[in-house]
Amino acid sequence: MPSAIKVSVIGAGSAQFSLGLVKDLCLTENLAGSQVTFMDINPERLEMIHKLAARYAAELGADLRFEHSTDRRAALHEADFVINTAAVKSHHHQRAIRDLAARYGYYHGRVKLGNFYNLRLMLDVAREMEQICPDAWLIQSGNPVYEGCTLMTRETGIKVCGLCHGHHGVHEIARTLGLDPLRITWQAPGLNHNIWLTHFIHEGKDAYPLIDEWIATQGEEYWRTHVATRTHDIQMSRGAVHQYRMYGRFPIGDTPRRGGWWYHSDLGAKKHWFGEPWGGPDTELARPLFVENLEQRVAEMTRLANDLRASLVDSFGSTNTREQQVPIIDGLVNNNEGQFQVNVPNRGALEGIPDDVVVEVPAIVNQMGIQPIRVGALPPKIMLEQILPEWLDMERELLAFNTGDRSMLLWNALESHQTQSYDQAVAVLEELLAMDEHADMADHYRFPDTW
């Protein structure tokens, strides 16, 4: 007996995400009869998504209803699940920020302004949910997952679960070693974008020695010859392995994109640590390509939406995505139990981190809820050099956000490893805050009374 629910998607204009979600819903018979409400501030995009979703479901004969709205409060009405995938500012705006910072000597955005707009949006959504659908689950699927989920769970009573793709990196390791990803048992807890492979078991045996052997016998050859076909293909890069060598645990997914400044100081360093042809996803070579690919996909979707004779099943396929949103909903609603990689308040799951900090850990999901597995502790060195410093970064970002203290933004700019003088940080901060698109932010952040 299927359970009909209502899922509201905030930021549904993210076409690929929304279509993937629809696909997974169509393929989950347990959820037949459900309704999906797409919400975005872009009405054209919304209409396009709505059409595609309805046609795709019809082609598959799935029993789902769709609606769309540019009114967020209306979209939240009677929601059982809210999936927030919204990003307030465009990729083009991100680029304008990087270009401005580059004029002050910062390579590819190596000075941080924080996530004011996305955090404010997340908090607004969670607060509206408190009024409109207080029992709904919020599945946070846009960045910053770590800071945003911690903020929302502290400031509201909403149940929040953050999701990310990074942990799929484990499968890349398996494939590189010639192992069947389905026969791997693994665990990689931490903070979002900062997770570490504590256990890596292949058919009942510790598979870390296979990693060591690969590094010893094939690493150098791989780093010399491997050419990435995706901008994010850095799981086996020299940089990721260097981090493994320092910590004795492999950094997974987005984790090697962080780490010390020396991996990221300029394009030469990036290529050294993260390989050809782009030096990983965070360079002036990779980023435009990534954005171009996104835009091409939107263009292709728009074309399909307007071509009523095209088969959407042919175009998008009819197998499940790797996304966790729908399986988690199915687990919660229909007790179709599964284990997932989630971001939820710690409360003892990961040792040495305060209870009210959102951690990324495996969890058992069924009708009893999203119950994290208490995974124990990460090695102290990882805690002290990687996890706890990022805990402080997050706490500072939230304190700055909550107090509107501009001197904390300045401190942050000063702390960039690429800042060479006090005046440089003052100048880049002031010019960033003077951007037209940053008016609200400039208004929010003021210097303290003693300044």
Add this chain to the structure above:
Amino acid sequence: MPSAIKVSVIGAGSAQFSLGLVKDLCLTENLAGSQVTFMDINPERLEMIHKLAARYAAELGADLRFEHSTDRRAALHEADFVINTAAVKSHHHQRAIRDLAARYGYYHGRVKLGNFYNLRLMLDVAREMEQICPDAWLIQSGNPVYEGCTLMTRETGIKVCGLCHGHHGVHEIARTLGLDPLRITWQAPGLNHNIWLTHFIHEGKDAYPLIDEWIATQGEEYWRTHVATRTHDIQMSRGAVHQYRMYGRFPIGDTPRRGGWWYHSDLGAKKHWFGEPWGGPDTELARPLFVENLEQRVAEMTRLANDLRASLVDSFGSTNTREQQVPIIDGLVNNNEGQFQVNVPNRGALEGIPDDVVVEVPAIVNQMGIQPIRVGALPPKIMLEQILPEWLDMERELLAFNTGDRSMLLWNALESHQTQSYDQAVAVLEELLAMDEHADMADHYRFPDTW
């Protein structure tokens, strides 16, 4: 009825400190009949100190006995109090380290090797005390107080109290404002060398507005015209006031010597933030002067030791020093209660810091012990930008010390704001560890298995 005790001074060759201690003991009638054992590895210096102490006490007619030894275990025998003021490496060695690092582009020691030798010595002393005088108090009076006291209290059962002079900076503020230091009530908790003036009361009224007024009306003039007469005269410097402006609480004593890298990047920055003529105590101008002054004092003491006709009371005076060691001993032994600024395991005294971290807080000292005052919390911004990052620094230093993991030293070198490339950090670390004087350290720190 005076209480006769035995005080053992480790590193007693520090002439000024030892003579100050003797002076305070001579002037504390409650402790008449006590014995002081001077221990050092330098026999000539020891003999000189012993002679001076005995003559000084005799001139004052004080009832104290003295002995000396180069054998530490013998010196600890039957001690009631052990005062450790030892520094393993000379000022000249510190300079050799700075000169070497300068060749790799680091200004005045802005790459840190940690405190291996002093930590090892402290731990050795505390462990020997466990065997020889397990009930004695250890009064740690040499650096690093914070890291060392935390290490010793974690690794041994010895009662440890660390002392420092930094808090006297409050009196400099008072004097600058034209206030009588004796009429000030204040509190400045934190970590050693990282303390913040949370309360500053003059004759029952909040005196912070007087600081604000001084800054507004006299600050610029002072910074333009003030010429320091002591290398450590930076309490009212532009740098200290800048930190106050950021945090809303004044940094006290050695606190402004830390803070962000931008205060310390080169001599120009140092002079801007900490004034003429030396740019504070940590510059190539100030440091040789500081060492020269120390050496002149030792030379003068040696001269006096050899001039049997000289009056030591005339030379050294007969008023109490500002040191806390003897008054604390008097409090513990004779219940002569007082309030002191001490470094002891936190256990709830300062909110938001783990129990087993040594904090600097006020304490009531009497026969019941050294009982810290639970001072509450520092402002969250100070915690997140100043206190907790230094907590992590300390934990990393102790983890590196305890595990001998060389990659943690490398990480530390990389994290220096002055490191411009990965190879630079590798090279400076290896050359520092290759110094003859660092043989034990190089042997202790090895790269991990995965390296």
